[in-house]
Amino acid sequence: MRYTTLIRSTLVAVVLSLMLPLVTSAQTLEGIESSGTFTIGFVPDQPPFASKSETGQPTGYSIELCKKVADSLKARLGLSGLKVKYTPASIKSGLELVAKSQVDILCGAVTETLQRRQRVDFSIPIFTSGIGVLLREDAPYSLVQVLKGEVPHAGPRWRATINRGLVNHVYAVHAGTTGEDWVRAQVASLGVIARVVTVDSHEQGVEMVLDGKADAYFADRIILEAYAARPDRNDELMVLDRQFTYEPLALVTRQGDDDFRLAVDTVLSELYRSDAFVGLYTLYFGEPGDTTRLLFKAYTLP
Numbered sequence: 001m002r003y004t005t006l007i008r009s010t011l012v013a014v015v016l017s018l019m020l021p022l023v024t025s026a027q028t029l030e031g032i033e034s035s036g037t038f039t040i041g042f043v044p045d046q047p048p049f050a051s052k053s054e055t056g057q058p059t060g061y062s063i064e065l066c067k068k069v070a071d072s073l074k075a076r077l078g079l080s081g082l083k084v085k086y087t088p089a090s091i092k093s094g095l096e097l098v099a100k101s102q103v104d105i106l107c108g109a110v111t112e113t114l115q116r117r118q119r120v121d122f123s124i125p126i127f128t129s130g131i132g133v134l135l136r137e138d139a140p141y142s143l144v145q146v147l148k149g150e151v152p153h154a155g156p157r158w159r160a161t162i163n164r165g166l167v168n169h170v171y172a173v174h175a176g177t178t179g180e181d182w183v184r185a186q187v188a189s190l191g192v193i194a195r196v197v198t199v200d201s202h203e204q205g206v207e208m209v210l211d212g213k214a215d216a217y218f219a220d221r222i223i224l225e226a227y228a229a230r231p232d233r234n235d236e237l238m239v240l241d242r243q244f245t246y247e248p249l250a251l252v253t254r255q256g257d258d259d260f261r262l263a264v265d266t267v268l269s270e271l272y273r274s275d276a277f278v279g280l281y282t283l284y285f286g287e288p289g290d291t292t293r294l295l296f297k298a299y300t301l302p
Contacts, residue, residue: 132221
């Protein structure tokens, strides 16, 4: 009897010890208030969402949104001297940093997925983007035709034509992104004989295409456009108009911390309703059209 009681007591202690860190780590607002520091993780190779300026300072659309969260926290917590600390990370490592409570929020072009929501939470959307493709201007016509979707989707020859256009090429993808998952799934479903290589940065993927080491680089289309538009590259590279997927991008917060996520969503909702948002959006993406304006109205919480 005593042995059984001892086992039960031990199990209860173990369960409580496992639950305690999850409860305490979720209290982001309390941690910021006690430390006087708001730690922002950001993905530095994602212009125009997040990158480093010539002086090495974080800049971009997502960074501006996180700065507005910081300003709101200063007022809410009464911390006029709140320090803002930036921690660069990849998407994969950044998600891990949020999950382990080593950063308070992750800013960049991060797609909300069901798999990622098993470990972290997300704000309301900050943008809707999707996978695009970057190629050299002198890319094979057959490859360009297939990637543009110009192969007729009818008849028994359709699949064979696609395979001929895609076969024996090298496709670069950013490791740990939805782009990698999508490309591998497409190659497998079509039965294409091709090589998929991973890179650790967008810069590396673009350079592989420039150097002829990869025939195409798949990544967020808006980001690809930013890299292709650089003065030293825009005559050699092209980003196709086609967007293969539509993905909601959001700021990343800790799982189970409803108070902090509510604080973030409140800042975003108030911004989307204001006149200032159009100016901010225009600065990074051009003036929003009617569809974009409707999307952000839908994102806004009442």
